[in-house]
Amino acid sequence: MILLIQYTLIFASVLTLVALGGCISEHSGVINLGLEGIMIMGALGGALTLKYISPSLPAALIVLAVIVTSMLCGLIYSLLLAIACINFKADQTLVGTALNMLAAASATVIVKTINIAENPDNVSSTVQYVQTKKALVMNIGSMQLNWFIPVAVIALIAAFVMLYRTRFGLRLMACGEHPQAADSVGINVYKMRGFGVIISGMLAGIGGIVYITAGVSEWKFEVGVAGFGFLALAVMIFGQWKPLNIGLAALLFGFFRALSNVYSGFDFLSALNIPGSVYNMMPYIISLIVLAFTSSRSRAPKAEGIPYDKGSR
Amino acid sequence: MESSSEYAIEMLGITKRFPGIIANDNVTVQLRKGEIHALLGENGAGKSTLMSVLFGLYQAEEGIIKKDGREVTIKNPNDANDLGIGMVHQHFKLVQCFTVLDNIILGDETVKHGLLQKNVSRKKIVELSDRYGLKVDPDAVIEDITVGMQQRTEILKMLYRDNEILIFDEPTAVLTPAEIDELMKIMKNLAKEGKSILFISHKLAEIMAVADRCTVLRRGKCIGTVNIKDTNPNELSRMMVGRDVQLVAEKEESVPGEVILHVENLSVPSRLHHKNAVSNVSFDVRAGEIVCIAGIDGNGQTELVYGLSGLENCSSGKILLGGKDITNAPIRERSVSGMSHIPEDRHKHGLVMDYSLAYNLVLQRYFEAEFSTSAGFLKKAEINKYADRLIEAFDIRSGQGAPTIVRSMSGGNQQKAIIAREIDKNPDILLAVQPTRGLDVGAIERVHRDIIAHRDKGHAILLVSLELEEVMSLSDRILVMYEGEIVGEFDPKKTTPEELGLYMAGARRAAS
Numbered sequence: 001m002i003l004l005i006q007y008t009l010i011f012a013s014v015l016t017l018v019a020l021g022g023c024i025s026e027h028s029g030v031i032n033l034g035l036e037g038i039m040i041m042g043a044l045g046g047a048l049t050l051k052y053i054s055p056s057l058p059a060a061l062i063v064l065a066v067i068v069t070s071m072l073c074g075l076i077y078s079l080l081l082a083i084a085c086i087n088f089k090a091d092q093t094l095v096g097t098a099l100n101m102l103a104a105a106s107a108t109v110i111v112k113t114i115n116i117a118e119n120p121d122n123v124s125s126t127v128q129y130v131q132t133k134k135a136l137v138m139n140i141g142s143m144q145l146n147w148f149i150p151v152a153v154i155a156l157i158a159a160f161v162m163l164y165r166t167r168f169g170l171r172l173m174a175c176g177e178h179p180q181a182a183d184s185v186g187i188n189v190y191k192m193r194g195f196g197v198i199i200s201g202m203l204a205g206i207g208g209i210v211y212i213t214a215g216v217s218e219w220k221f222e223v224g225v226a227g228f229g230f231l232a233l234a235v236m237i238f239g240q241w242k243p244l245n246i247g248l249a250a251l252l253f254g255f256f257r258a259l260s261n262v263y264s265g266f267d268f269l270s271a272l273n274i275p276g277s278v279y280n281m282m283p284y285i286i287s288l289i290v291l292a293f294t295s296s297r298s299r300a301p302k303a304e305g306i307p308y309d310k311g312s313r
Numbered sequence: 314m315e316s317s318s319e320y321a322i323e324m325l326g327i328t329k330r331f332p333g334i335i336a337n338d339n340v341t342v343q344l345r346k347g348e349i350h351a352l353l354g355e356n357g358a359g360k361s362t363l364m365s366v367l368f369g370l371y372q373a374e375e376g377i378i379k380k381d382g383r384e385v386t387i388k389n390p391n392d393a394n395d396l397g398i399g400m401v402h403q404h405f406k407l408v409q410c411f412t413v414l415d416n417i418i419l420g421d422e423t424v425k426h427g428l429l430q431k432n433v434s435r436k437k438i439v440e441l442s443d444r445y446g447l448k449v450d451p452d453a454v455i456e457d458i459t460v461g462m463q464q465r466t467e468i469l470k471m472l473y474r475d476n477e478i479l480i481f482d483e484p485t486a487v488l489t490p491a492e493i494d495e496l497m498k499i500m501k502n503l504a505k506e507g508k509s510i511l512f513i514s515h516k517l518a519e520i521m522a523v524a525d526r527c528t529v530l531r532r533g534k535c536i537g538t539v540n541i542k543d544t545n546p547n548e549l550s551r552m553m554v555g556r557d558v559q560l561v562a563e564k565e566e567s568v569p570g571e572v573i574l575h576v577e578n579l580s581v582p583s584r585l586h587h588k589n590a591v592s593n594v595s596f597d598v599r600a601g602e603i604v605c606i607a608g609i610d611g612n613g614q615t616e617l618v619y620g621l622s623g624l625e626n627c628s629s630g631k632i633l634l635g636g637k638d639i640t641n642a643p644i645r646e647r648s649v650s651g652m653s654h655i656p657e658d659r660h661k662h663g664l665v666m667d668y669s670l671a672y673n674l675v676l677q678r679y680f681e682a683e684f685s686t687s688a689g690f691l692k693k694a695e696i697n698k699y700a701d702r703l704i705e706a707f708d709i710r711s712g713q714g715a716p717t718i719v720r721s722m723s724g725g726n727q728q729k730a731i732i733a734r735e736i737d738k739n740p741d742i743l744l745a746v747q748p749t750r751g752l753d754v755g756a757i758e759r760v761h762r763d764i765i766a767h768r769d770k771g772h773a774i775l776l777v778s779l780e781l782e783e784v785m786s787l788s789d790r791i792l793v794m795y796e797g798e799i800v801g802e803f804d805p806k807k808t809t810p811e812e813l814g815l816y817m818a819g820a821r822r823a824a825s
Contacts, residue, residue, distance in 0.1 A: 165429055181416075185390075186420050187420055
């Protein structure tokens with residue numbers, strides 16, 4: 001039972017972080033389909049930091065270093081989307097998809113190169129961080145949580161305050177709803193959209209490292225992040241682009257994802273004798289069902305996906 | 314800041330060229346402090362370009378702009394804002410899902426420690442709205458409020474920024490008659506409080522009612538500035554169009570023939586609520602007559618036309634077109650059976666905005682043998698030839714003729730394209746919904762003539778209009794709609810606008 005709560009919280013943190021990223025980007029008017037790819041890049045940066053950083057450093061410093069590198073990797077990678085879609089007005093769906101393919105492939109290549117350089121016989125795409133991963137753990141009673149959970153909660157609150165209580169948030173959402181209106185009152189739409197994408201890159205980057213350190217002590221980059229970036233998009237839509245709803249939606253999806261990790265620990269579930277793959281499929285099936293019922297009345301930002309052009313009427 | 318100049322803004326000798334066209338040719342407009350100055354001109358006369366120059370959206374090649382007697386440069390809307398120039402755009406620049414308050418403060422927010430201070434802003438907005446009589450609910454969401462209140466929000470946006478010079482770009486195009494009266498009062502009030510107003514319009518009655526002076530533009534040139542006191546609508550329209558214009562349509566007595574459109578107990582559901590928007594409506598339209606549906610916007614006219622044209626399924630009742638039951642017929646079948654439709658929303662139902670003018674002109678006929686081969690390929694040359702003929706015949710002005718992308722054309726010419734397409738189909742029944750919306754007097758005269766000519770050929774016309782003047786001058790028979798029902802039938806020669814108004818407002822209804 002404790003294990004279930006533990007995993008639910010961790011997976012919910014991943015989904016919250018990444019979905020918030022998507023939400024902020026879309027509120028600025030850019031659809032970020034590249035979340036999956038950005039997660040992989042963030043995960044790669046974080047995993048390599050964990051691999052090379054000295055385990056003797058204070059735990060807080062390790063956590064900080066991991067978060068900062070993941071964030072930076074996510075940020076830099078998301079700049080590709082920002083420049084292509086905002087400056088060059090490229091199709092956002094295509095660029096996002098390209099980012100996903102590029103990230104999975106290049107992360108594998110990078111990790112394999114590193115592994116081969118260390119040991120010519122090792123052609124795997126796995127990064128190990130057994131020692132340093134301990135620094136991420138946070139124990140509350142008998143529950144083994146990690147430091148990323150409070151980070152996700154802080155991000156959630158910060159996103160809420162930013163969107164609804166600050167000047168930046170008001171302007172950001174205006175750019176996603178009606179960029180011509182924002183422009184007419186002197187707001188630089190291109191700049192605001194750039195910020196939206198960059199913030200989403202940072203959040204998705206952290207989300208990536210949180211995902212691959214949830215439970216395991218090594219990660220095989222060939223598998224990417226198993227569609228969690230897309231699951232986060234589903235969370236965002238189910239959460240109606242509102243931070244607090246996204247938090248709740250993430251808990252729901254996180255719960256089903258956690259169930260697949262720990263179902264064998266529940267006697268009544270293992271007694272049902274359902275194959276493990278069914279549990280693995282659960283979050284994705286749930287997202288299909290949920291989206292089928294909610295997306296028809298969804299309130300996406302009106303101008304999302306449409307490149308802003310000052311000249312058009 | 315006091316200054317000796319009597320003018321708030323002067324635009325002197327402004328020339329602005331676009332490839333192939335001089336939009337403004339040595340135009341001079343001087344706006345006195347505290348006056349309402351109208352800018353009158355046909356569609357495409359250069360009014361919008363001139364205002365875009367003043368608002369910093371375009372740079373003029375020649376000419377200078379003076380504020381309070383001193384020369385200024387305006388490079389972008391922010392410069393205009395800093396000089397106290399504000400503009401209510403024809404298409405409102407409001408974020409639909411924001412509140413009135415959020416829209417007003419956007420771009421000029423009050424913050425403390427990085428957080429928005431909405432209470433401070435709310436106080437200022439309430440003060441402004443009381444002072445100028447602009448009723449708004451600061452916490453209402455834009456998409457839930459009326460167009461009139463949206464416009465008041467736009468005005469408050471300018472006042473909130475302490476703008477002294479207010480530009481109104483065709484502000485009445487989207488308003489109901491009652492809202493127009495209200496706006497006129499507000500504008501006079503603003504001028505009394507010392508604001509200087511530039512009022513862009515092509516509606517003579519409004520200019521006569523509210524403006525102090527009027528500058529007339531024609532094809533980019535400045536024709537002159539006149540005092541409203543010393544002029545009359547005929548002179549203004551002559552200045553604007555360059556010839557005498559008939560402000561009231563002239564037509565022969567109608568000779569109604571057989572019934573073309575027969576509507577029996579028709580009900581159409583509403584998209585907004587669960588009740589019927591049109592309930593139990595019956596009427597006939599005969600060959601050779603213009604029947605007009607009058608009413609205040611939102612009383613079921615839109616849905617009635619949706620039902621007749623097939624855009625919406627009817628919940629009950631019967632529609633016969635020339636004796637044939639088309640109640641549940643698809644739109645294509647109605648179209649080929651002799652129904653034409655000039656839709657209310659030309660962007661949504663009238664045109665494919667990113668197609669060329671030529672393709673838009675054959676949108677309902679491309680499948681005919683004249684325009685496509687039996688294998689289904691389009692005959693481009695034939696389509697272009699046909700388009701050129703309509704462009705010529707209906708005076709549709711565009712950048713490059715038939716290949717012009719419709720989105721780049723002015724609203725008035727888009728409307729002309731639809732009218733050309735629908736009338737040239739030579740339909741037995743023409744459904745025309747606000748066919749002259751957004752057109753200037755010259756073009757209105759033209760459309761009215763086309764409609765009357767179509768009637769005189771022995772066809773039936775069902776006209777829906779919100780403008781009483783148009784209803785009175787064009788129709789042979791008037792049906793008034795109120796809350797989804799027809800509450801009275803009138804002969805335009807035996808009724809008055811006042812009587813119609815009472816029925817339209819629901820104060821009276823015919824015994825049924």
